Amino acid sequence: MSMSSSAQLASQDIDISTGAISPIRNYSGKILTLLSGVFVAAIIIPLIWVLWDVIGEGVKQLSWQTFTETRYPAPGLTEGGFGHAIVGSLMVLATGAALSFPFGILAAVYLSEFGRGTRLAYLVKFSCNVLTGVPAILCGLFAYAVVVRGSGFSAFSGGIALGVLMLPIVIRSTEEALLLVSPDMRLASIGLGSTRFQTTMRIVLPAAAPAIVTGLILALARATGEAAPLLFTSFNNNFWSTNLFGPVATLPVMIYVFSKIPFEAQRQLAWAGALVLLALVLAASVLSRYVVHKTKK
Amino acid sequence: MQTKSPNQTSYVFKTENLNVYYGSNLAVKNVNLDIPARQITAFIGPSGCGKSTVLRCFNRTNDLIPGARVEGKLTYHGKDLYAENVDPVSVRRRIGMVFQKPNPFPKTIYDNIAYGPRVLGMKVDLDEVVETSLKRAALWDEVKDKLKESGQSLSGGQQQRLCIARALAVKPDVILMDEPCSALDPISTRRIEELMKELEEEYTIIIVTHNMQQASRVSDMTAFFSVELVGSNRVGELMEFDKTEVIFNNPVKEATKDYVEGRFG
Numbered sequence: 158m159s160m161s162s163s164a165q166l167a168s169q170d171i172d173i174s175t176g177a178i179s180p181i182r183n184y185s186g187k188i189l190t191l192l193s194g195v196f197v198a199a200i201i202i203p204l205i206w207v208l209w210d211v212i213g214e215g216v217k218q219l220s221w222q223t224f225t226e227t228r229y230p231a232p233g234l235t236e237g238g239f240g241h242a243i244v245g246s247l248m249v250l251a252t253g254a255a256l257s258f259p260f261g262i263l264a265a266v267y268l269s270e271f272g273r274g275t276r277l278a279y280l281v282k283f284s285c286n287v288l289t290g291v292p293a294i295l296c297g298l299f300a301y302a303v304v305v306r307g308s309g310f311s312a313f314s315g316g317i318a319l320g321v322l323m324l325p326i327v328i329r330s331t332e333e334a335l336l337l338v339s340p341d342m343r344l345a346s347i348g349l350g351s352t353r354f355q356t357t358m359r360i361v362l363p364a365a366a367p368a369i370v371t372g373l374i375l376a377l378a379r380a381t382g383e384a385a386p387l388l389f390t391s392f393n394n395n396f397w398s399t400n401l402f403g404p405v406a407t408l409p410v411m412i413y414v415f416s417k418i419p420f421e422a423q424r425q426l427a428w429a430g431a432l433v434l435l436a437l438v439l440a441a442s443v444l445s446r447y448v449v450h451k452t453k454k
Numbered sequence: 455m456q457t458k459s460p461n462q463t464s465y466v467f468k469t470e471n472l473n474v475y476y477g478s479n480l481a482v483k484n485v486n487l488d489i490p491a492r493q494i495t496a497f498i499g500p501s502g503c504g505k506s507t508v509l510r511c512f513n514r515t516n517d518l519i520p521g522a523r524v525e526g527k528l529t530y531h532g533k534d535l536y537a538e539n540v541d542p543v544s545v546r547r548r549i550g551m552v553f554q555k556p557n558p559f560p561k562t563i564y565d566n567i568a569y570g571p572r573v574l575g576m577k578v579d580l581d582e583v584v585e586t587s588l589k590r591a592a593l594w595d596e597v598k599d600k601l602k603e604s605g606q607s608l609s610g611g612q613q614q615r616l617c618i619a620r621a622l623a624v625k626p627d628v629i630l631m632d633e634p635c636s637a638l639d640p641i642s643t644r645r646i647e648e649l650m651k652e653l654e655e656e657y658t659i660i661i662v663t664h665n666m667q668q669a670s671r672v673s674d675m676t677a678f679f680s681v682e683l684v685g686s687n688r689v690g691e692l693m694e695f696d697k698t699e700v701i702f703n704n705p706v707k708e709a710t711k712d713y714v715e716g717r718f719g
Contacts, residue, residue: 339557341553341555341557342557342559344518345551345557346569346573347515347518347543347546348513348515348546348621349546349569349570349574349620349621350543350544350546350547350548350570350573350624351543351569351570351573351574352543352573355573359569359573363560363561364559
């Protein structure tokens, strides 16, 4: 009965042509779509502009010598490179990673596996959120107060500053990665008679490993470009140095220093340094994507 | 098959006035069950009636839910499961569990089976355990050439049999199954049911199911749980527990009759 009446409706009263919708709805839909496109462009254009500038200016100066020379050019001269600054950056980053990765991962394991819902976990999470919002320069100030005042500028103190900077990122990303592991998996492992520690070590951490690695690489990428925490910790060095407890040159600090002095050679070197930094961060992001993609199969 | 006379039957689990709470909320009350050894016991009833909750008491996985609390008595081979000196880890080792959604570990098929014996430090020939477990779970022929592939690459039905094999590898004497077929197609379901009938000769099996045909097909005993509203709180209750043919053909309580005949709610 109802079927036949709906069949009649279909033949006579149903208009599905383009004119069926009121023109106001049609136009406002088109205008809003256009508007969202404009906003996307407003974000993308400056981004491309920055990339364009850095690549255009940086490539001019980039040469084999830029990497192999291990001292900055003396004022007024042009011979020199930033090989030592790359090594210095790696030293500072490695120290920061060595400090923040183990502490960060273990803290995240506590938050997601053992301390869920406890007051301590709440406190850790809260301080983590606060730490995420702290300006990078305060991390440098912290390392300055704790280490530099006692033992002078050093790559090590720069590493501490970057470690403090990375710690909340590592904790948050690792915790999120662990929470993504299905609770069923934990229950299955526990149902077989394994302890919570065994479950965490053998099931949860391996299952979350790709996502954890991504988080670690992104934390590194973030720290790679930071100049502020290094200004008064690892300081700067015109010459080659691999002394962990002495001042070293780093790429971000080099860019900062050379971008505001009146010598063309140094300014060009800062551009090249910016390009190299950009390439490093890009490589890290691509690497993290690759790791995830590879292990998901 | 029904050669077991009543006075020969031994009981694996006995519960007396078991009540389970989540926080201050009563979740299930008045559970009195004697689970016979080497038989299949089915728990049926509407959603929220506490069948899974009771099931999880038997291997103490309820412990992992914050605020879960058990009142009354629950014995396993005559031993109080909730006594002070009971180690839940060694309880779970003897009482295996299979879940609603197949949940193989993100490891190879071999390592999925070997995981239990490894964490328990069992001194066994792992190759042999893997083979016998997979054979018992009727999966060996399908996977024997790809033991190094990921357990998650198998089909849903195969994954569930892998999870059963994984549970068998630690040599339990009870297997708890929480709706093991609800995510599977009818053919895989039939394979799991056939498997349960074979396993029944060596293991005690308790299965929670929403599928009443399944309960009547595979189980020897059936427990019917119901749920009632107390204030704003849904409380589950064991209504009737008897031989499966009695529950399905000649139940004592009206509520049971309505449910098994599909006239519930």
